[in-house]
Amino acid sequence: MHLKRILSAVVAIPLLWLFILKGGALLFTLLIMAVAVIALSEYYPLVDDTADRFDALPLLGYGSSLVMVALAHGMSNPWGALLGVVFLNIPLGGFFLLSRFETDPKVVKHLLTHIFGLLYIPMMLAAVMRLRLDPEHGVMWIFTLLVTVAACDTGAFYAGTFFGKRKLCPAVSPGKTVEGFMGGMAGALVAGFVMKALFVPELGWLACLLLFPLAGAVGPLGDLFESSLKRSSGIKDSGQLIPGHGGLLDRIDALLFAAPLFYFFMVLGA
Structure with a gap:
């Protein structure tokens, strides 16, 4: 696997x-x-x-x-x-x-x-x-979104693996922990600051302190929401499109929740 x-x-x-x-x-x-x-x-x-x-x-x-x-x-x-x-x-x-x-x-x-x-x-x-x-930084906004979501997932995985004790939502996803959730927010924040410094300089530092931790919070909620759909239907994966990863919806569940947040901050010109 x-x-x-x-x-x-x-x-x-x-x-x-x-x-x-x-x-x-x-x-x-x-x-x-x-x-x-x-x-x-x-x-x-x-x-x-x-x-x-x-x-x-x-x-x-x-x-x-x-x-x-x-x-x-x-x-x-x-x-x-x-x-x-x-x-x-x-x-x-x-x-x-x-x-x-x-x-x-x-x-x-x-x-x-x-x-x-x-x-x-x-x-x-x-x-x-x-x-x-976005006419000036469209590609970089997409990169920042994808990197932030991936960093959140990575931070949550390692924080949950090494420090996870308290279950976050055991009825929906028994493997997720509060510590993993916090690690995901930290991972999103670190990745976001790196992307801001390198690729999205117009994004203010104060906005970063809001956007990236929020993205690190709503991303796992998207994962939990899709997990609740799968659990209610008794299905392990949404599909078999991507070997070892399940379906496409399994891969974009966090992105679906994080993308509107990024768009909101882009429109604000934060």
Whole structure:
């Protein structure tokens, strides 16, 4: 398992860096579109064990996610339009569900989980898009986000391994500890200060003291949230896309929660 994880990382990380550095905004948009569709395809079975990835409702979700990412790419202030796409899914999704009400009466449950999926995945990924499209420091914002999330994960792992005693949320993730959580915040803070000094100089030091510890806190919450979805459905991994790492949603769960925070600070010009 560890060898698979290492090999996957050795292949994926250089490709990702190359894609971000050399691919340009349009190719990055296509990458985020693919991530949104794949992550949604892993999300639906987590919230409904009877879900078919190619049923009408998931297909509507995939199409909507593509539109949402495209809007995030093409509009300077896309948030109203993105919410419009989400709201449009209420009557459209309701129509699909009501058409089969006799065989599956759980219309409200299916519709709510569908709408939440759009808010949880493509809406959060839209924040990643907007970070990349910053005209001066877009690439560096993406690097800073990814490095901070990775440093948080690394800090949490080692702090939890060597010092972990108090369980953080045993009902959801028995392996996570309070000490690991604090180590993740510390790792995010250290990595954030390094990235600020080297690549994002316009970010104020006071803002760093807020942004990076907060990112180190919300990232693990994203991990815990996805773990709760998996535990409630009895699924160990969201998928098998990445050998040794599980599904794509398993890899981006922390990023989905951290990206809007980074976007907020970028907009503030902190």
